[in-house]
Amino acid sequence: MPESIADIAAAEDPVAAVLDAHDRGGLIALRTSGTTSRPRVVVRTTASWVDSFAHVSALAGIGASSRVCVPGPLSATMNLFAAVHARYEALPLVADPEQATHLHVTPAVLLALLRGGTDLRGCTVVVAGDRLQPALAAQARAGGARIAHYYGAAELSFVAWGGDEDDLRPFPDVTVDIRDGRVWARSPFLSRGYAGGAEGPFTVAADGFATVGDRGRLDEGVLTVTGRGAEAVVTGGATVLVDDVEEALRRVTGSEVVVVGVPHPRFGAVVAAVLAEPAALPVAQRASRSGLSAAQRPRLWFRLPCFPMTDAGKVDRAAVAELVASGRLAPVAATPEASTSPEDTPR
Template sequence: MTEPPVDVAATADPVAAVLAAATDGRLVALRTSGTTSRPRAVVRTVASWTDSFPHVSALAGIDAGSRVCVPGPLSATMNLFAAVHARWSGAPLVGAPAEATHVHLTPAALTGALQAGTDLRGRTLVVAGDRLHPALAARAEAAGARVAHYYGAAELSFVAWGTHADDLRPFPDVEVEVRDGRIWARSPFLSRGYAAGAEGPFDLAGDGFATVGDRGRLAGGVLTVTGRGGDAVLTGGVTVLVGEVEEVLRRATGADALVVGVPHPRLGAVVAAVLADPAAVGAARAAARAELAPAQRPRRWFALPHLPTTGAGKVDRAAVAELVAEGRLAPVGAP
């Protein structure tokens, strides 16, 4: 009888558990914890990770002489991958960026590090888990860091790599297509889907391409991710994909922006924008009028300099939506 996948999160040493599963030829089950959906376990072969290790080593410059810091929890698959890769490379894991040559961060964690004045000089920052705005990457580089950024998903593993969100190109050995606005990838790094028949966004086509519903466009070899597949606001019968709105606002302001739905008695919901910089609302409103369809334009504007994050270090969209819905954020700008 085939042995069940190793539930890595239930072990005392998740990194050792992944490497032991590789030796034993067993599948692993990796629990995910998204910001807007229920947790589920993704099943994969360990080879679907380890086969990408040489590429990661080359792109990030990690070898046995490196010192790697993974400050986020290993319950997040991106952090567990980073820790397993470091051990495979022979690079010791260290507890603080000051001791490291390489640091794995989410964009929210990078923002916090810059605000705290963390010394990033000479360090390579591998940033993932959310969109890395070019302006944030530039701030890190101005602080003396080298920045790498990748896009992927727990179900797909690596899809694209670059220096920021506007500089993503297909990861080595990965084919990327955008079909009807959705990002599809075919590679040796795909998972096998979900454990115990759990439902989720992972969809594997007959030609070997898979998607989790994330939306984007591919032009000139550059992949632009415009939003997670399930992030939408239904307003007056129109489905507004929040990633498309956020892209316009971020490009116009050079600052972070989050779009959520606010309950409305007649329309069901209206689009609301939460900006990290309240002074940017004028530029954001002008861009919305010029570039967005009427249903996409935010009807309410709020400021929240420090966006809440999940335990995995990603911006907690659900928590922001709750703050807005409960009236706990003060509106900014003209109505």
């Protein structure tokens, strides 16, 4: 790593390393989580973070008396950003979510806290790192929490902010555009790209708009992000994007769904859906008959009461796929009206 770029992951105190680089006017190098691809090193100015602090404070209601909790690892950029923001504003970081006025978590961690009975009354929970379903946001609000949600990427920083995945509007000073079904953003918060000129999904157009390839749509100022679209199942010659199937099933069930491919001797693979909530299974199975194409329709269904998570607090899709492929999860029978066989997969 060149001396002019601070390798934050190598620092004993990553938060101090970011602030030190800011004082020196240097660049910082941050590693992506590698959720949808191999990890990369993203280079950015510290100003591309610091200049957004005032907006985040205003949107989340963070003030001089706030107490911030960031329970996730600082190797995740969303957590590091929150911790740097707190220290920059001289706000105390607390370890106990119940002692915090502001909590930064992923949707999976929020669900685990709610299931564990954590008292979040009066706390503003800022949720990022994955799409926040309206049902989960409503559950947290019913328990007395205030909920904020944002969409972004390590390469883009903030893109949109709202109350859940259906209520995202462009972040202040950010312009969002949809081009060929992909989300593009132009803002002062963009990164410089990847260290060493490495290839990756981050692309910058001549007009300053950038994308990481996430798909979405913009309707009357509301941004809906439908996924990266990089993962697919090829079944019977048809290519099925797992994001499309997951979004359709998540919207009818209001619960988490992970879609994977299961090897099949005739069709190469078949689409399989893994859900956590027992009540969501029959709903998803019935909806798949009317809301999905024949190729998209899951032929195998599984229930996993608790999804494994990565160190960054996101659902570990690779681990779920491995559980299915290894046979450690037994398929769940489909409801009669949703019953299909892998042999029904279209060619």
